[in-house]
Structure formats: structure tokens, C-alpha cells
Amino acid sequence: MWRAFLIVVIVAVAGSLAWLALWLNSSSGGDTEKNQAPAVLQTAATPPATAQPLPRDGVAPATYAVGDCFKDFDPQGLASTVVACDTGHSAQLVATLRYPDSAAYPGADALKAKALEVCQAAKLGPAAKQFQLNYQRSYPSTTSWQSGDRRVDCYVTADGGNVINASVLP
Known part of the structure; x- marks a missing residue:
């Protein structure tokens, strides 16, 4: 039982990290109007x-x-x-x-x-x-x-x- 719980936790953490990486990547480079020369x-x-x-x-x-x-x-x-x-x-x-x-x-x-x-x-x-x-x-x-x-x-x-x-x- 505890092995099943551990596997579920690992899958949940891995999925959360993958979602976070995709979200950060899409918010930093997706808007081309904001990608201009810095001040x-x-x-x-x-x-x-x-x-x-x-x-x-x-x-x-x-x-x-x-x-x-x-x-x-x-x-x-x-x-x-x-x-x-x-x-x-x-x-x-x-x-x-x-x-x-x-x-x-x-x-x-x-x-x-x-x-x-x-x-x-x-x-x-x-x-x-x-x-x-x-x-x-x-x-x-x-x-x-x-x-x-x-x-x-x-x-x-x-x-x-x-x-x-x-x-x-x-």
C-alpha cells in the first residue's frame, strides 16, 4: 500500500514540475511584442x-x-x-x-x-x-x-x- 502511495506522489510531483516548466516557458517567450531591446x-x-x-x-x-x-x-x-x-x-x-x-x-x-x-x-x-x-x-x-x-x-x-x-x- 505504501509503495502505491509513493508512486502516486512521485507521478504528481513530476507532473507538477512539467506543468510549471511549460507555464514558465510560455509566459516568458510567447509575447513577441514584449520581446524588444531592454532599457x-x-x-x-x-x-x-x-x-x-x-x-x-x-x-x-x-x-x-x-x-x-x-x-x-x-x-x-x-x-x-x-x-x-x-x-x-x-x-x-x-x-x-x-x-x-x-x-x-x-x-x-x-x-x-x-x-x-x-x-x-x-x-x-x-x-x-x-x-x-x-x-x-x-x-x-x-x-x-x-x-x-x-x-x-x-x-x-x-x-x-x-x-x-x-x-x-x-
Whole structure:
């Protein structure tokens, strides 16, 4: 009797594992629309972040580079002043994620969540401990997405104005 019970258990476990393998395989590769190029996360500056000479006024957000430091930063602004990080500034771009051009708009909630992930992935250096910093996130709206904006950005900012005087990246 116990041998029959053992055989039934083994068959049930084997069947369950086979079903699980088929289910996982079908859900991971069956939807061809979701099989597109992955988004690219950048959390380290590639020196120089923005070409010299600095400061540069009127720099558009689409051209910001990881490592750029900003004087009198306004996250809603259409342009900013990029300065050398060893001069007084109020924000630094510490991480960015680029969705592929072919990606469909994922929605504001998904982009907000992704922006949080981008900030969590940012690696800060020892200089960050010298300042009272906050994270600011920026992500595309439906309108800017339709215009080609595929960036999710993470900044560290200081509430006290242009008080940061070093790069906060490692």
C-alpha cells in the first residue's frame, strides 16, 4: 500500500514540475511584442559628462549627462546651467535609464516606479555624506514620449541652494 502511495506522489510531483516548466516557458517567450531591446541604465559618469567650457547656460534636459552638476536647478525647467562640480551647485544627475525608441509608453505609474528604481540603483561616493541631499526623479509624460523622450533621470538635490561643491558620484 505504501509503495502505491509513493508512486502516486512521485507521478504528481513530476507532473507538477512539467506543468510549471511549460507555464514558465510560455509566459516568458510567447509575447513577441514584449520581446524588444531592454532599457539601458547608466549610473556612472563617463568623463567629461558635458563638454567644456563650463559654465554652460541654456542646456536642454535631453542633453544632460550622468555626472553633470547644475546651478539653481529647477527639475521642471526647460533648460539649466551646467557648472563644474567643484563649484557651488544645487543638483547633480546621478543615474539615467533610456528606454528603446521602439518601446510603447508604459504609463505614468510604471515610469514613476521605474524612476524610483533608477534612484535606488545610483551609487553615491563619499562626498555625498557631506551634504543634506534629496532625490529628485524625472520621467517622460505621454506628450514628451510621443516626441521621442525615453529618459528616466535621477538627480540628487540640495534644498539650501548652491551649497554642493563636489561631485557626489564615486
